Amino acid sequence: MREAFKEALSRFAAGVTVVSARLGEEERGMTATAFMSLSLEPPLVALGIHEKARILPLLEASRAFTVSVLREGQEAVSQHFAGRPQEGVGLVDGRVEGALAVLRCRLEAVYPGGDHRLVVGRVEAVELGEPGLPLVYFGRGYRRLVWPS
Secondary structure, three states: OHHHHHHHHHOOOEEOEEEEEEEOOEEEEEEEOOEEEEEOOOOEEEEEEEOOOOHHHHHHHHOEEEEEEOEOOOHHHHHHHOOOOOOOOOOEOOEOOOOOEEEEEEEEEEEEEOOEEEEEEEEEEEEEOOOOOEOEEEOOEEEOOOOOO
16 A cells, blocks of 8 residues: 555656744755645645654744745755755755745644644745746656647
């Protein structure tokens, strides 16, 4: 069942984000594809974070987080925050430079969800980057969208 479940989910295309949290001088980031919009009024987003993720205690203590929506070509950023360090990759003011969009969120709620936690955030600020195509993850790899001309 576990392998079939993983295979089924690998067939769902997802945008790639980096979630970051900061408390004092400590800052952490993680790659997340389990991200979605939840509500327009009030503006809420939700994401899944593994219960043992090092970012979770920091996010809960700071009661805030930032979501950077990655653009096509930012595979190295995704890899870096997924635990495979890449040279020259980091956060600037809690966000990924060059992201398609950045959402600054206040922690609204955390719910149990098996081996993950469902984190709900209220969007307090939005920063739009240059328009472009998103970084997409599908079939256990990064994919490119073909945009009609």
